[in-house]
Amino acid sequence: MELKAELKYTKSHEWIAKDGDVATIGLTDYAQSELGDLVFVNLPEEGDEVTVGEAFGDVESVKAASDVYSPVTGTVSAVNEELLDAPESINEAPYDAWFIKVTDISEEEELLSAEEYEKFVEESEE
Amino acid sequence: MELKTPLYDAHVKAGGKMVPFAGYILPVQYKAGVIKEHMAVRQEAGLFDVSHMGEILCEGEKALENLQHLLTNDFTNMVDGQARYSPMCNEHGGTVDDLIVYKKADNHYFIVVNAANKDKDFQWMLDHQLPGATFTDVSDQYAQLALQGPKAMEILRRLAPEDKIPTKYYHAVFDGEVGGIPCIISKTGYTGEDGVELYAPADQAEKLWDLLLETGRDDGLIPCGLGARDTLRMEAAMPLYGHEMNDDVTPLETGLNFAVKMKKDDFIGKSAMEEAGAPKIKRVGLKVTGRGIIREDQTVYAEDASAPDGRKEIGHTTSGTHCPFLGEPVGMALIDKEYAEVGTKLIVDVRGRMVEVEIVPLPFYTRAK
Numbered sequence: 358m359e360l361k362a363e364l365k366y367t368k369s370h371e372w373i374a375k376d377g378d379v380a381t382i383g384l385t386d387y388a389q390s391e392l393g394d395l396v397f398v399n400l401p402e403e404g405d406e407v408t409v410g411e412a413f414g415d416v417e418s419v420k421a422a423s424d425v426y427s428p429v430t431g432t433v434s435a436v437n438e439e440l441l442d443a444p445e446s447i448n449e450a451p452y453d454a455w456f457i458k459v460t461d462i463s464e465e466e467e468l469l470s471a472e473e474y475e476k477f478v479e480e481s482e483e
Numbered sequence: 484m485e486l487k488t489p490l491y492d493a494h495v496k497a498g499g500k501m502v503p504f505a506g507y508i509l510p511v512q513y514k515a516g517v518i519k520e521h522m523a524v525r526q527e528a529g530l531f532d533v534s535h536m537g538e539i540l541c542e543g544e545k546a547l548e549n550l551q552h553l554l555t556n557d558f559t560n561m562v563d564g565q566a567r568y569s570p571m572c573n574e575h576g577g578t579v580d581d582l583i584v585y586k587k588a589d590n591h592y593f594i595v596v597n598a599a600n601k602d603k604d605f606q607w608m609l610d611h612q613l614p615g616a617t618f619t620d621v622s623d624q625y626a627q628l629a630l631q632g633p634k635a636m637e638i639l640r641r642l643a644p645e646d647k648i649p650t651k652y653y654h655a656v657f658d659g660e661v662g663g664i665p666c667i668i669s670k671t672g673y674t675g676e677d678g679v680e681l682y683a684p685a686d687q688a689e690k691l692w693d694l695l696l697e698t699g700r701d702d703g704l705i706p707c708g709l710g711a712r713d714t715l716r717m718e719a720a721m722p723l724y725g726h727e728m729n730d731d732v733t734p735l736e737t738g739l740n741f742a743v744k745m746k747k748d749d750f751i752g753k754s755a756m757e758e759a760g761a762p763k764i765k766r767v768g769l770k771v772t773g774r775g776i777i778r779e780d781q782t783v784y785a786e787d788a789s790a791p792d793g794r795k796e797i798g799h800t801t802s803g804t805h806c807p808f809l810g811e812p813v814g815m816a817l818i819d820k821e822y823a824e825v826g827t828k829l830i831v832d833v834r835g836r837m838v839e840v841e842i843v844p845l846p847f848y849t850r851a852k
Contacts, residue, residue, distance in 0.1 A: 394518040396805040419517040
């Protein structure tokens, strides 16, 4: 399982990068590996509101569909539309394949550090 | 608790992602992943552990009469070694299971049934059999391996004597051997490709598995899991029990008319299907023309200006996934026959999103002969 020390993580397996008041959100390496080959992505549009703990999009592997949750409440300021045509890039480079950027953040859930997330995954595997 | 097949350790060693399925713990995929495993079977070869399937012997002077009574197909004109697909129906014409009957010799038949239905089927046979035959569940004695793909026969020929390899589709050699291991070698499969299914003694399964993988390695043979098994059968539009068939759906509705011999003397389910007349629902193939992936048990609508919200519910999907070789999502559905013409545009409710689909001919994929 690949982790990046500079990122924060959620228990629903998203990563989040904060840069000033912009949050960039994607799926963790663990999530992509558990889901298997991804073949479809559904994303919100620029200007949509996202809410902490609620699904903002979904990904589908050959086997199943899975929601992607927002760790913050705010407004979508950018969408990575390249994912729509190339969902496999999430499998190939999960930390480069960001889903959305969010601004006007009014609420944020408690996030995990890389170390805490790793421990959380290991415990849930047992 | 789930049972392990004789190949459990081999799967774990090969990096199999183990999941519960039909009472067994089996690999859904290995390290290569579903897409690569699927493509290996379409282009080279793949090896599957299907030991969870059930095997039942039907023997005795009245064995044939029993099969004629219990099953919808006709088994009177079979030669030794021949295999024949058949649904097994209940009194209402619903499908108890679909299975394959092999004629080993006169009065000796070998029946292969779905894992999830093994106990139900065996009990059904015992409860509905006619005198003069015995049914024996021999599932625990056999491991079943499926070697499938355009290079499958070439790999097999390196390990099995030529005269013990069946040459015709749906024929088997009962006294075959592969690398010295006694096997039933059957030219059958569930992938839409050339290949064989091998029934071997459970205690020699791992040896056979390793030998096949070793022999086929340079040809691109890789182990394949349940995920690829499902996407492969979807592309080939092979119905799966619990999806396109169940206790309430008749084989005629599933479109298995070739295996339901209504002219045969009485069999269980015949009178119910006669009374019901021509089926009102039909199994169709759907291609997604909008954006999304259809899955099983989603509602199918047709546009209908007279309906309150402009659409009318006409059925439901029975299977659906992204198909790696086709490179697009497809599905199968049971719908009102009036809307079942190829080319008809329909709508599927994919978790609240209305996704456009179109009826296409089945199968989605046919291998080049």
